[in-house]
Amino acid sequence: MITHFNRYANLVHGLGWLLEPLSRGIIGKSSVYITIPLFHSYGHALVHMAAYWSLRVIIAPDPRDIENIVNTIKEHRPFLIPTIPTQLMKIEKYKIGRVNSLFFSGSAPLPESVREAVMKDMGNPIGEGYGLTETAPVATLNPSAFSKITGFMSKEKRGLGVPVPDTDFRVVDTATGEDVPFGETGEIIIRGPQVMKGYWPDASGLTQDGWFHTGDLGYMDNEGFFYVTDRIKDMINVSGLKVYSTKVDDVIFRHQGVQMVVTIGVPDPEREGSERVVAIVRTKEEFSGKVSADEIINLCREKLAPYEVPKIVVFKNDLPMTVTGKLWKKELREEFKEILGKKA
Template sequence: MPVTSPTRLHDLIAAAAAAVPERPAVVVPDGPSVTFAEFDRRITEIAEWVGRRSRPGDRIAVIADNGLDYAGLYYGVPRGGRVLALINQRLSAEEQLGQLAVVDPAVVLGDAKYLSALGAGTDRRLIAFDDAEWSDSAPAAEDDGANNDDANTDDANTDDANTDDAAWLLFTTGSTGAPKGVVHSHRSLLAAVSGTVAGRAVAPGGVYLLPFPMCHIAGYNLLVQHAVQATVLPVAAYRPESFAAVVDRHGVTSCSLAPTMLHSLLEYLERTGATLPTLRDIAYGSAAIPADLLRRAMRQLDAGFHQGYGMTETGGNLAFLGPDEHRAGAQDQPSILASTGRPHPGVEVRLGDDGEILVRGPQVAPRSWPADQPLTVDGWLHTGDVGRFDEAGRLVVVDRLKDVIITGGENVSSREVEDVLSTHPAVEHVAVVGVPDPHWGEAVCAVVVTRSEEDPAALIEHVRARLAGFKRPRHVLFRTALPLTTNGKVDKAAVRRYARESLSTTEISSPNS
């Protein structure tokens, strides 16, 4: 990492502003752009802005699409000694309100279209980006008598941050379905960045395209690229045709893609004959890449492929599979592609007695939000994934202990979908599991016992009306009873086997799949 011992997130930008001030830091395709020098000033203005409207340690929430303002908040809010709470813009308004209640932010910033959808459901301070003049001179937050010690002129200090202070608060889907917040400090995020720069051999000074929502931990890739003084292009949505156009127009050299995104990109390139000669490195995660897909990609794109394994609690990836291993896997060693690669030197990984992957290191989040349940046990993060090490020391993720479905890169709690389906009057019992899907990686499948005959489309719509669209079942199967374990609980392993066997012989899909 070309930054000399960064201790706070904005140190990355300050170093780049000093070294390459005129290099573009953030470029929004068909939108605004800033150099590193301009971005450094913008971060200072954001830190001052939030300092005048909140107190040290307060949460500042954001609900927005990827963009320049979002990138500025990544650094500016923590620089001012506040915590940036990232709320998924794809959630329903009801879900967002639930997370805001947990976060209790001083201010909610974001795109007007998302803030207006919250309606009268909140009395919190909502400020759209279009109305936020970062360089304005609004008065400092009024003292309500609750925190007299904090009511002083230092509240708007642009440099309140310390390395162990909380920086970001993100939500991850737990097996209970309840909102689970994870708090990362400057130290833990920078440790994840340092590990990725070393473990993935990130090339300096390139042009990187970020298609993943910045509310996800995948957004840490923006920090990774800025650590090597590269230009970042955040895009609001992924479509293969627009992705290819942006790569061509801006000379993109690296990007991150989910395997499903890569699949659709290859189909577009094959259909149109387009080429992407500037693209040199493609990183992916959330699912292993099928050997056939990798071979197609290597034929179409002259790029090196990098896989990463990590999660919200680790601030980003902790194990990496590099280009040489991908080439070997595509040629005559396909078993390599079943692994996620080797952990980088800055993290420890071991297997528990039940095969669960345990992680320890400075990039593990220091605490949860609310801080009522520790994230680690004796210093080790229990990932909920079952794994093994192959003969070359590469980590292989075998399965998940938690009943969380990963579909198109989004985490879906099976319990959450079950709770919603159980409110339908025709549903007596329900179990929700993930089933393999060639496009999405996994698809949500509901196995239902009904009180009366019901159309699958009605059950799907029941979920769609209450949860985000990616959480709706794409398959609905009916049974007269659900299999139970000896202690009377639903046997999820048996349900999963039943669903996968049924769908391998019969296609029972939602009409919108």
């Protein structure tokens, strides 16, 4: 249950806070290109932000039509372009060139290689943040991405940023609920004015003192910046050892021929209770048929612990996506669970 106050807090403490130093030049004078479905909390919040700051709104009729998105960027040069990582992965290959726009990525972690490629081509900073439908949706923003423009910070720093104003974050041990030290992974829990009142109809989903358990694993560094390592449900268990799928993804993305990758865990038919790490890769068109599984595995061996290295690498052009543009891990898990089961 999201209230009007939750939405208002999200506006004031979200992009309204991040871009406040630019407000005089933006309010009533700039445009935002909404490439996110409006039924998604991210897209919904962007409409509110546009109204809040009197921005001209350009809406992508089909968020999956990347060619149309690219053409619209070239023609209209919108000031603010919020996106999701899977869109940026595809936009990058069009080589748009320099545009005077601020890109923003949310909904899922942005691979470092994709961020670097977009910045190299367009020369634009890419802001990142973190949030959920239950947080209306913004919970953190990275003020360093636009530091050269806003003056918030002296240099850029990777990560999902810091909690937006009046928002409390904790990282807790999933077993004990106790806070974990800096740099150690635990579940992220959030409390703040933008956090929902609960799930309908029982107002459930929050602790007695207002903390929302996100189901996301992450950590905080000693400068207060937060990082998400995985969803609890996506973490892979290899003989009792934890493998974070996003960590494996980040390594595989370093291969120049990889456009998309999704790492999943599927039950190991030879070890009850354990899982195998499976990487499903889509290559760039120009690398089709030119990248081998051994290349991917050897790259992972250089950067990852032995138990984190994928046991299986599969190349697949047609990766299932959700209606919000995220890679559909659940469907892939079911598909490869069945394949491995037949091989056992």
